[in-house]
Amino acid sequence: MLHIAWGYLVMLAALSKKKLYLYIALPMGLADFLVLFERVIGLQIVEFSLFIIAALSLTLALLMGLKFKNNIVRNSSSVSSKSISALSLGWTNFKAFTGYWYTTALLALVHLSKPDRSTC
């Protein structure tokens, strides 16, 4: 469970380039700390403690994964809503239209203002 948890989190960190996921995953490796206490406090207690830590780690990793996916959905929906906004689309077309006519008119003026060399 611990391997699954930190493997999942480091992949999220690598994909999103956000170190937060890595910082959450790193302390999970410290669970090895308990292994040496097997002889002191007993196998059952150590295994039970590790089970609790591993289950909590996996739950945390899954919650972070859910948050990661929600962010992706939110970002993509905001991008898509921007791109399909009727007002935005209209404004873009209007700018393209006016830009085209403005450029055409400017070229015409430049052409007309030039002296006719053929008559010289």
Added chain:
Amino acid sequence: MGVSFGLVLYWYLKHGFTKFVLVYSFVAYFGAIALKYVTQTLTLNYYVGFVGSNPYALGLYFGSLTVVFEVLGAYLVARYATSRGKLFLNDAMPYGLGLSLWENGVLTSLLVLINYISYYALLSSPSTHDKVYALLIAHYPELFLPPVQALPLVGVAVVECRP
């Protein structure tokens, strides 16, 4: 072993994943184990000489090695793979399952399985039966427990959570 392989197979059939994910998790896991082994060989004696048998200091030592080599190493491999466009978001969970598979399903289980097959073969042979039985009962008496007493140990082995 069955649980580790079963989980990977289940995920592949249910969600699918890039085949490279098992290769990268293999590199991350066994690379980390090799580096841990080398580091321990080089430093453990000095460290034990310094801190003695203090379980807190030794626990911190082993925990730190796992943090650096297994977790940070897994991150570096994942970063390399994602930056090269080899792994994607749907490979995140299989990457973790892969790390778990290589430790619990292969490194730990495969060696244990080979050991048990050897014990069984040696115990079945009349020429080695007595010697091997005496050796095993002295060192691993839990192997000969009746099923009811062995079941909790099997349960512990299945939920084996240590990294």
